[in-house]
Amino acid sequence: MGLWRALLLCALVCVRLAASQHYLRLRPSPSEHLPVPDLKEDPDPEYDPREQDLAERTLRKKLGSNFDPNFMSVVAPLPGNASAHDANARLHGPMPNDIKRLDLTETPYGRRVKVGKKARRKFLQWLWTYTHCPVVHAWKDLGVRFWPRYIKEGNCFSERSCSFPEGMFCKPVRSVTKTFLRWYCQGFLRQKYCTWIPVQYPIISECKCSC
DSSP: OHHHHHHHHHHHHHHHHHHHHTTOOOSOOOOSSSSOOOOOOOOOGGGSOOGGGGOHHHHHHHHGGGOOTTTEESSOOOTTOSOOOOTTOOOOSSOOHHHHTOOOSBOTTSOBOOOOHHHHHHHHHHHHHHHOOOEEEEEEEOOTTEESSEEEEEEEOOSSOOSSSSOOEEEEEEEEEEEEEEEEEESOGGGOEEEEEEEEEEEEEEEEEEO
């Protein structure tokens, strides 16, 4: 009887682990696809932190200098409070060299036309604005199993093509990593042990017009 009971317990454990495997993704997986897709969480509230596990003072101390108020929030931010950029966002820094050095005097037929300085400046400014790829920020709720719960994610502007003629689109070329706390549970039922662990979360920081 002892052997059969041991085999039955082993089978129950395997069934439980198989059922949970679909959900138990501990942290955002390394990927070339940004922003990070939503994690598939086990909906069982038994895997949620309790009220005493969410003491802000304790969690701030645990996260330490990794807490970045520019990209993290403990409470839900106010609507529209994301410092978002849009297609008409102000251009920063010097004009890119590949635009600045464009030769506007040469035609497809080999002839050269005269372009005034003012007209050239206006056209290059328009082209820079048209091909500019701003990072659009929006707050995202990561759920109760992350702390801080809210992150300001970056997305590449994608409402239209960024090239002239059309065909290219804004895509992420650079990201920064922020450290959050993730509620992680091992085991199940009464044998479960849970704690907060640090995890890294990539955020798009720069976009570029590309194929």
